[in-house]
Amino acid sequence: MTVAIEAFGLTKWYGKLLAVDxxxxxxxxxxxxxxxxxxxxxKTTTVRMLTGMSRPxxxxxxxxxxxxxxxxxRAKEQIGVVPDISNIYVELTTWENLVFTGKxxxxxxxxxxxxxxxxxxxxxxxxxxxxxxxxxxxxxRRRLCIAMALMNNSSxxxxxxxxxGLDVQSVIKxxxxxxxxxxxxxxIFLTTHNMQEANIMCDRIAIINKGRIVAVDTPExxxxxxxxxxxxxxxxxxxxxxxxxxxxxxxxxxxxxKEGDKYRIYTSxxxxxxxxxxxxAWKQGLRIVSINTVKPSLEDIFLELTGIGEVVGHx
Amino acid sequence: MRRLLRELxxxxxxxxxxxKVYYAKPSSIMFGFLFPLSMFLSYIVGRGxxxxxxxxxxxxxxxxxxxxxIGSVTIPMERRVKTFDxxxxxxxxxxxxxxxxxxxxxxxxxxxxxIPVGIGLIAGMRVASPSELAVGIVLSSATFSCMxxxxxxxxxxxxxxxMMPLNFVRIPLLFISGVFIPIEKLPLWGRTLAAxxxxxxxxxxxxxxxxxxxxxxxxxxxxxLIAYLIIFLMVSIRFHIMIQKRE
Numbered sequence: 001m002t003v004a005i006e007a008f009g010l011t012k013w014y015g016k017l018l019a020v021d022x023x024x025x026x027x028x029x030x031x032x033x034x035x036x037x038x039x040x041x042x043k044t045t046t047v048r049m050l051t052g053m054s055r056p057x058x059x060x061x062x063x064x065x066x067x068x069x070x071x072x073x074r075a076k077e078q079i080g081v082v083p084d085i086s087n088i089y090v091e092l093t094t095w096e097n098l099v100f101t102g103k104x105x106x107x108x109x110x111x112x113x114x115x116x117x118x119x120x121x122x123x124x125x126x127x128x129x130x131x132x133x134x135x136x137x138x139x140x141r142r143r144l145c146i147a148m149a150l151m152n153n154s155s156x157x158x159x160x161x162x163x164x165g166l167d168v169q170s171v172i173k174x175x176x177x178x179x180x181x182x183x184x185x186x187x188i189f190l191t192t193h194n195m196q197e198a199n200i201m202c203d204r205i206a207i208i209n210k211g212r213i214v215a216v217d218t219p220e221x222x223x224x225x226x227x228x229x230x231x232x233x234x235x236x237x238x239x240x241x242x243x244x245x246x247x248x249x250x251x252x253x254x255x256x257x258k259e260g261d262k263y264r265i266y267t268s269x270x271x272x273x274x275x276x277x278x279x280x281a282w283k284q285g286l287r288i289v290s291i292n293t294v295k296p297s298l299e300d301i302f303l304e305l306t307g308i309g310e311v312v313g314h315x
Numbered sequence: 316m317r318r319l320l321r322e323l324x325x326x327x328x329x330x331x332x333x334x335k336v337y338y339a340k341p342s343s344i345m346f347g348f349l350f351p352l353s354m355f356l357s358y359i360v361g362r363g364x365x366x367x368x369x370x371x372x373x374x375x376x377x378x379x380x381x382x383x384x385i386g387s388v389t390i391p392m393e394r395r396v397k398t399f400d401x402x403x404x405x406x407x408x409x410x411x412x413x414x415x416x417x418x419x420x421x422x423x424x425x426x427x428x429x430i431p432v433g434i435g436l437i438a439g440m441r442v443a444s445p446s447e448l449a450v451g452i453v454l455s456s457a458t459f460s461c462m463x464x465x466x467x468x469x470x471x472x473x474x475x476x477x478m479m480p481l482n483f484v485r486i487p488l489l490f491i492s493g494v495f496i497p498i499e500k501l502p503l504w505g506r507t508l509a510a511x512x513x514x515x516x517x518x519x520x521x522x523x524x525x526x527x528x529x530x531x532x533x534x535x536x537x538x539x540l541i542a543y544l545i546i547f548l549m550v551s552i553r554f555h556i557m558i559q560k561r562e
Contacts, residue, residue, distance in 0.1 A: 014561075048562070053403045055560045076406035087397035091336045103328035104405045106321045152406075 004029045004156050004187035005050065009059030012045050019045045021211035022059065027204075029155075032178070032188040034202035034219075036195075038306050042211040043191050044084070044160065050189070051081045051158055064155050077105075080149030084160040084191075086141040090134030094125055094144055097133050098151060105152040112151075119147040123177070139170030146177065157181065160191045175201060195299040205298075209306040222301050229296035229304060232273045235262040237287040246284070250276045262290075322411035329402070329415025330422065333389055338423060342388045342474055347381035348427055358495060370435035371525045372494055374428045375518040378455040379485055382424025383463035386416045387477045390467035409555055413464055417548070420460025425452050432525075440525065447533055448524025454540040455517035461547035462513070468554035470562070488514045493522075498530045513543040 005027035012020040020042040027033040037043045048054040050061050052072055061068045066075035088097050098119060102112035120126045123143040128136055133144060142162065149157060162178065163171040178201065182188050192198050198205055199219045206216040215222060236243060247256045247263055252272035257264045267273045270293040281288050296304075337343050355373045364372075393399035402412040429452070432442075442448055466481045489495060491505060492514035498506055509515040516531060516539035523529040523536070531539065 051404045053400050053559075054562045073406045073408070076404060079404065081400070081404040083397055083400060085397055087400060089332070089336055089398060090396075092332070096335070100328060100332050101401070104325060104401065104407065106324065106406070 002029055003027070003062075003065075004031070005033070005061065005063055005189060007046075007050065007059070007061040010046060010049055010056050010061055011058035012042075012049060012054065013057040019211055020049070020056075023208065023211070023213050024059075025206050025213060025216055027156075027187060027189060029187055030182070030185055031203045032182050032190060032201055034198040034205040035189065035191045035208065036193070036198055036205055036302060037208035041208045041306070043208055046208065047158055047160060047189070047191055051079060052076050077152065078155045079158060080146075080152065080154035080156070081158045082142075082145050082149045082160060082162060084164065086138075086145040088133045088141055088144055088148065090132065092133060093130050094120070094133055094136065095129045097144060097148055101148040101151040107152065115151055115153070119150060123147045124173075137170075139166050139173070142166060142170065142174060143177070146174070150181070154186070156187045156189060158189045158191075161193065162190070163192075163194065163197060195297065195302060199298045207302060207305050214305045215301075219298055223296050223298065226296050226301055226304055229266065229300045230268065230270050231264045231266045231294045231296075232270050232277065232291065233259070233262050233264050233294055234277055234291045235289040236281065237289055243284070243286070246280055247277075250280065252276065264294075322408060322414070325405075325407045325411040326414035326418055329412055330418035333385065333416065333419035334422065337385065337389045337392070337419070340388065340392075342392075343384055343423070346388060346474075346478060347384035347423060348377070351376040351380040354489070366435055366438050366440045367526050370431050370440055371518070371522050373431040374452070374525070375455070375492075375494055375514065375521050376489065377428040377431060378424050378452065378517055378521070379459050379488065379514055381427040382420045382456040382459035383466070383481060383485065385420035385423045386460060386464035387467045387481050388474045389419070390416065390464065391469075391471050391474045391477050395472035403559065409559070410552060413548075413551055413555060416464050416467075417457065417460045420463055421453070421456040424456035424460060428452055428456070435525070442525055443527030444524050446524075447520055450533075450537060451517060451520030451524050454537060454544070455513075455520070458513055458517070458540050458544040458547065461544055461551060465547045465551035465554065468551060468558055470558050488512050491515075493518045493530065513540060516540045516543075 003026050007023055007025050009022040009024055010020055011022050023046055035043055045054065049056045050068065052068060063075040064078040066078065068075045089100070092100065095116060098116035099112060102116060107115065120129055123146065125140060125144060125147065128140060133141065136144060159178065163174050166174065178188060190202060202219060204216060204218050205222060207214050244256060244258065244263065247253060247265060250265065250273060252267045252269045253265045254268065255266040265273055274291065274293065277291065355376055358372065359369050390399065463481065466477050469477050469480065471477060491508040492512040493509060494514065498509045498515060501509060516536040519529055519531045519536045520533065523533055
């Protein structure tokens with residue numbers, strides 16, 4: 001079996017509001033799968049359905065081959081869940097949090113202790129073992145939360161915004177932990193708003209908007225998809241309204257955006273635009289200070305696919 | 316059988332965790348201990364009621380308020396901090412989670428209601444039937460704890476929003492269940508209402524245990540409490556599943 005998660009037409013209605021609309025996708029074993037979408041797009045609702053927190057109105061999903069509705073308990077045995085906020089028991093110690101999770105998963109006493117000790121070491125929390133979890137820093141709480149999700153030796157880890165609100169050091173540490181866990185064979189389902197995180201962490205990405213999946217692909221293929229979002233960024237030794245007007249008239253220029261002392265010219269053919277820019281500079285006696293061709297970022301693709309770009313004035 | 320043992324061990328783990336986390340919370344102490352105590356004091360002061368009668372009333376009130384306060388406080392609080400989601404994503408049924416919550420309420424109610432019994436004994440009270448008192452305490456705690464868990468199915472993250480409707484039921488129960496006025500002294504409509512109240516059976520067993528007087532009799536009271544326990548449990552599971560479907 002190579003598929004870890006399979007969603008078949010997952011749908012969720014809240015009264016008359018359709019939050020998730022027949023969402024289908026597959027996540028392969030050992031993959032880091034990113035799930036992106038603007039607020040209210042249906043990301044959390046989809047994750048809630050996949051992890052058993054909420055029941056689908058229509059459709060179903062399989063986790064490691066187990067149906068989330070008909071074999072809910074078996075499906076849940078395969079997963080670990082880290083929600084967007086660290087839902088640890090702040091009154092219990094770090095150790096007690098891990099042990100309680102082990103009890104919840106029916107892990108025998110000796111095995112429970114062994115795994116808890118191993119996770120404390122792996123997540124660098126040994127010194128905080130007997131400390132109430134409420135006294136841990138935000139980064140440590142996050143690490144404890146992930147450790148709790150791994151108590152059952154899960155095959156699939158659902159991570160919802162794992163690095164949001166953390167300092168740079170904690171972000172780097174958690175990303176490294178996630179990569180290490182993935183290298184050991186764990187399938188990761190990563191929900192994030194952070195495009196850079198999705199870009200550097202995920203093997204594939206699904207973009208959801210208004211309850212529907214609008215794209216599923218690798219980050220690089222997604223970027224290549226939108227040729228018209230390619231751009232040339234140029235900076236001249238002097239600027240002026242005349243320059244901007246001339247740039248708009250360039251052959252192949254779809255749109256011009258002034259970004260500080262630079263101009264970004266969106267085009268589906270950067271080569272044509274570079275040549276036209278050189279010609280323009282020569283004719284007007286301008287010196288080119290810098291010139292770069294830029295592939296669309298994942299953020300550009302996201303804004304394009306979700307339609308937010310039009311609202312905020314992006315390409 | 317293995318599955319059943321697994322569910323039972325999860326229920327025990329949930330109860331143990333609730334004991335550690337919530338028993339000393341101000342809301343549990345307030346709704347489960349101080350509230351019935353203040354109501355008791357306002358009833359007892361200046362009335363010249365004997366120790367055994369007074370303790371019976373306090374025990375029954377404490378059983379009702381303390382036992383039903385744990386589930387109704389902990390579940391909305393856990394929804395608020397998202398720890399309730401841990402239960403929903405764990406490989407266990409909702410039944411064992413609710414059983415654990417009920418067990419935590421049962422132990423809390425039973426432990427708190429033993430305090431007035433102890434005070435009564437120090438003050439010279441005599442227990443007429445320890446076995447009836449013990450059965451009354453355990454069964455009443457279980458029934459009222461389940462009632463609290465049932466009310467906690469109200470989809471809210473605020474304990475106050477569960478407490479309001481719960482008190483809307485709990486406080487009138489005090490007046491129709493022989494707590495302040497013995498059932499035999501109630502008019503016919505009052506006695507009919509009393510038969511429909513789980514607190515009447517609880518009060519009757521506690522009175523039988525402490526004072527030796529009874530209205531329904533031990534068997535009827537035990538059956539009455541068991542019937543309500545089953546009803547509350549079934550309704551509770553059904554409501555919680557309904558809420559999960561809607562969420």
